[in-house]
Structure formats: structure tokens, C-alpha cells
Amino acid sequence: VNPTAKVFLVSLWLGVVSFGGGLAIVPEMHRQVVELNGWVTSRQFADGYALAQLSPGPNMLCVVFYGYQAAGLVAALLAPVAIVTPGVTVSAMCGRAWATIADNRWFMRIRRGLVPVGLGLMAGGVFVLGRTTVTSWPLGLTALAVAVAVNRKWVHPAVAVIAAGVGGVVLGL
Amino acid sequence: MPSSPAKDGSTKSGVVLPGVFVVLALAMGYSAFAEHSEHIRRGLHGLTAGAVGIMASLVVNAAKPLLESPVALLFALAAFIGVVAFELNMLLVLVVLVPLASWLGPKEGTS
Numbered sequence: 544v545n546p547t548a549k550v551f552l553v554s555l556w557l558g559v560v561s562f563g564g565g566l567a568i569v570p571e572m573h574r575q576v577v578e579l580n581g582w583v584t585s586r587q588f589a590d591g592y593a594l595a596q597l598s599p600g601p602n603m604l605c606v607v608f609y610g611y612q613a614a615g616l617v618a619a620l621l622a623p624v625a626i627v628t629p630g631v632t633v634s635a636m637c638g639r640a641w642a643t644i645a646d647n648r649w650f651m652r653i654r655r656g657l658v659p660v661g662l663g664l665m666a667g668g669v670f671v672l673g674r675t676t677v678t679s680w681p682l683g684l685t686a687l688a689v690a691v692a693v694n695r696k697w698v699h700p701a702v703a704v705i706a707a708g709v710g711g712v713v714l715g716l
Numbered sequence: 717m718p719s720s721p722a723k724d725g726s727t728k729s730g731v732v733l734p735g736v737f738v739v740l741a742l743a744m745g746y747s748a749f750a751e752h753s754e755h756i757r758r759g760l761h762g763l764t765a766g767a768v769g770i771m772a773s774l775v776v777n778a779a780k781p782l783l784e785s786p787v788a789l790l791f792a793l794a795a796f797i798g799v800v801a802f803e804l805n806m807l808l809v810l811v812v813l814v815p816l817a818s819w820l821g822p823k824e825g826t827s
Contacts (some may be wrong), residue, residue, distance in 0.1 A: 560806045566771055570799035571806035578803060590750065590760050593767035594742045600735025607736055611743040619743060623736050656818025659788035660810065662778050663795025669771045670800050676764035685762060689769025694776055704766035711762020712755050 546614035547621065553580065554606050554625035561603065561626075567661045568603070569668030582613035585675040592672060597704060681716040782822070791817040 544552075553575050561568040569592070577588050591608030598604060603626055610622030637644060644650055677683050689703045698706075710716060750756050782788040791813055798809045 593764045598738040607739040608743040656814040659791040663792035667799040682765040685765040686769040690772040694773040707766025708763035712759040
């Protein structure tokens with residue numbers, strides 16, 4: 544298969560399993576982008592994810608980065624289109640019926656089941672990114688400091704991440 | 717977390733488009749410079765550690781409402797092991813675990 548087409552299909556697949564993003568799809572994204580297709584290394588995967596976090600817009604825009612590394616400009620521009628397509632399609636098909644569906648008893652039950660499973664997937668995302676990036680004690684302390692500062696709402700997340708980056712340059716963490 | 721597509725503003729192109737070009741520019745800069753510059757490499761090490769910290773904070777927040785339900789935590793652990801240790805397809809993990817979790821998991825308090 545043509546590499547650009549492959550990027551499109553993989554992004555479409557990520558859109559199907561995620562409905563548009565979030566930390567929970569990181570393990571599947573890593574599996575597709577690093578393990579199955581070898582478009583980037585684990586290190587580059589984490590770099591792309593962190594850079595996308597700094598950018599405006601949803602985190603799933605990291606597919607732009609992976610698409611570019613995999614097959615260049617066209618793939619980079621197609622990847623975000625593909626990843627939002629499943630969610631946009633479903634919302635267009637449901638339209639105003641969405642409120643009815645969302646109130647449905649079975650639908651609510653399914654969503655309830657999604658909460659604990661989603662938590663495990665999110666934790667998997669942290670693990671997948673952390674195992675290649677948090678490779679020294681200073682980097683571990685940096686991650687911990689950012690986690691605490693952001694969780695307690697002492698600083699804005701973007702400020703904390705940029706501070707960690709500056710710390711990396713200056714201190715060589 | 718999957719959210720209701722109708723309410724998800726992030727899928728509107730007006731919100732996504734500027735971000736696409738920012739990430740594209742960063743990806744191009746990364747390919748051109750990142751692996752040649754020691755300073756950029758060091759910056760990325762700090763940046764990724766910070767990103768992991770942010771994500772860890774999100775996980776802590778998501779875990780809080782489930783801490784009193786051992787069953788919910790078991791399902792979270794099962795999903796974690798499935799994708800991390802066995803590198804299973806995420807859809808398989810969802811299809812197997814979500815119905816079981818909604819059947820056996822906590823009946824209220826989470827949404």
C-alpha cells in the first residue's frame with residue numbers, strides 16, 4: 544500500500560477507536576505508529592506527542608507529526624482529516640437524535656463501563672510515553688514536579704511543560 | 717476518553733486548523749534540526765518529561781472517583797496490562813472489557 548494511503552487508513556482507524564482523541568488512545572497510537580508500521584522511533588513518538596501538546600488544538604494533532612515523518616506533507620495534512628472523520632460522521636448521522644441516544648439506559652450502561660477501562664488505557668499511555676522519556680532521576684523528578692504543580696493548579700499546564708523544556712536545555716536533565 | 721461526538725467542539729475544523737499548521741511546522745523543524753542540535757535534544761528531554769507529568773496528573777484525577785471500587789480498579793488494571801504488556805489491539809480490549817465492566821462495575825457515581 545502507498546505510504547500516504549497507509550497513514551490515512553491508520554489515522555481513520557485511530558478515529559474509530561477514539562472518537563477524536565485523548566490520552567486513552569496513546570497505547571494504540573504507539574502500537575500502530577511505532578510497532579506495526581515503524582514510521583517513528585519510540586523517542587520520536589514521545590517528542591511528537593509533547594510538541595503537539597504545546598500546540599493549540601486537541602492532542603490528537605500529534606498524527607500530523609507522525610504523518611509527516613511517515614510519508615511527508617500530504618500525509619501530514621490528511622492524517623488529521625482522517626482522525627476526525629469517524630467522530631464527525633457519527634455526530635452528523637445522529638444529529639438531534641444524540642440527546643435521545645445519550646439518555647438511553649443501555650448507552651449509559653456502556654459509558655459507565657468505559658470509565659474504568661478508559662482509566663487503564665490512560666495509565667497505559669503514561670507508561671508507554673514515560674518508559675522512553677523518563678530515563679533518569681532528574682527527568683523523573685521533573686515529571687513529578689510538573690504533575691504535582693499542575694494537579695494542584697499552581698501553574699498552567701503549558702507553562703509547566705515549557706519550564707520543563709527550558710530546564711532541560713539549561714540543566715541538561 | 718471517548719466523548720459525545722455532538723458536543724466535541726474539537727472536531728470543528730475552525731478549532732483544529734491553526735493547530736495543524738503549528739504541528740506541521742514543528743514536525744518540519746524537528747526533522748531538520750532536532751537530531752543535530754544538542755540544545756534541542758536536551759530541551760525535548762525536559763519537554764517530554766513535562767508532558768508525562770501532565771498526563772500523570774490527568775490519570776490521577778481520572779482515578780479519584782474509582783478509588784473506592786476495587787472492581788473498577790481491576791478493570792483498569794486489566795486494560796493497562798492488555799495494552800502495555802500484551803500490546804493488544806485497543807478495540808479488542810474495549811469490546812471485551814467495557815461490557816463486562818458495565819455489568820460488574822460500580823452502578824453509580826461515575827459518568
